[in-house]
Amino acid sequence: MTGPAGAKVAVLGGRRGLLGQALVRALAQAKALPLAVSSEDFDPLDERALTRFLKREKPDWVVNAVGYTAVDQAEDEPEAAFRLNRDLPALLGRVCAERGLLLVHFSTDFVFDGTSQTPYRPGDEPNPLSVYGASKLAGEQALAGLADTLILRTAWLFGPGRGNFVAKILDLARTREELTVVHDQEGSPTYTRDLADWTLALAASGTRGLLHLANAGRASWCELASEAIQLVGLPCRVRPILSAAWPTKAVRPPFSVLDTESFTQATGIAPRPWLQALRDYVFGDLKLGNRGA
Numbered sequence: 001m002t003g004p005a006g007a008k009v010a011v012l013g014g015r016r017g018l019l020g021q022a023l024v025r026a027l028a029q030a031k032a033l034p035l036a037v038s039s040e041d042f043d044p045l046d047e048r049a050l051t052r053f054l055k056r057e058k059p060d061w062v063v064n065a066v067g068y069t070a071v072d073q074a075e076d077e078p079e080a081a082f083r084l085n086r087d088l089p090a091l092l093g094r095v096c097a098e099r100g101l102l103l104v105h106f107s108t109d110f111v112f113d114g115t116s117q118t119p120y121r122p123g124d125e126p127n128p129l130s131v132y133g134a135s136k137l138a139g140e141q142a143l144a145g146l147a148d149t150l151i152l153r154t155a156w157l158f159g160p161g162r163g164n165f166v167a168k169i170l171d172l173a174r175t176r177e178e179l180t181v182v183h184d185q186e187g188s189p190t191y192t193r194d195l196a197d198w199t200l201a202l203a204a205s206g207t208r209g210l211l212h213l214a215n216a217g218r219a220s221w222c223e224l225a226s227e228a229i230q231l232v233g234l235p236c237r238v239r240p241i242l243s244a245a246w247p248t249k250a251v252r253p254p255f256s257v258l259d260t261e262s263f264t265q266a267t268g269i270a271p272r273p274w275l276q277a278l279r280d281y282v283f284g285d286l287k288l289g290n291r292g293a
């Protein structure tokens, strides 16, 4: 495959999902033919509906940007999380393999427990701390060994089209003098527009298997919030707090920075720093009003 130009690509979650919408835009810009699919069209877990769709539309690839992404809620709804995060990729893997279609699937930094001192590589041992992380790991395992499959672990997404941490923080900062934000969790903030472009480059490079894909650099939630508020110029202070002072149902890894070296080796692309990407989001998308829900 030389590039996505001309390829028909079905993007599950492509109409309303944070990442799915970015993928549809990137595909259109790359002169592919994206098909943005929503759960309003059919239930992707309904095998008959899914195969009817594939027979009718005959896509060249399938991208799964569907996920059960409510990390805390998953603690109370493990069955729902596993259905979407494990059973759906398992089904997609099988039907795509039967038809010889490339399947691109996304996973998460939350498969790790955060005990590493250095950025996580794809081959590092996962040990999820939450139901969400465990369900995403089970999804990866369901696809392991399938030939024409890309499994991309990513992290801490921000971008236009749907609610995300940065947009929520900026909304709060408009009405508050001070925000308290967790400072003892470090990760890889990632811009959905960059991630979508890199996903297409990777798919076109012929690389398959499990890779990490994120913007360069690392940040705590507190640093990410502070930078976004400072860029916009809001007079809101950001006070760092420890996770222990902000209890959540799901336990998050204290460190989940992703090493993207294998992506760079495969494509020659060095991901740009998250701060540069954040500027484009704040001065581009948010200025244009693409804030999302």
Ligand SMILES: NC(=O)c1ccc[n+]([C@@H]2O[C@H](COP(=O)([O-])OP(=O)(O)OC[C@H]3O[C@@H](n4cnc5c(N)ncnc54)[C@H](OP(=O)(O)O)[C@@H]3O)[C@@H](O)[C@H]2O)c1
Binding pocket: 013, 014, 015, 016, 017, 018, 019, 020, 037, 038, 039, 040, 043, 044, 064, 065, 066, 067, 068, 069, 084, 106, 107, 108, 109, 136, 153, 154, 155, 156, 157, 158, 162
């Ligand atoms: N957001 C992050 O920070 C982050 C970090 C690491 C990895 N990821 C991974 O990246 C992928 C995309 O995440 P995202 O943040 O873009 O997700 P998102 O905005 O929450 O969108 C997920 C999509 O999943 C679909 N969906 C949800 N429940 C469904 C159900 N019961 N049946 C069918 N479809 C359902 C929805 O499609 P409809 O709108 O059509 O119903 C929704 O648009 C996921 O695999 C996620 O695990 C995300």
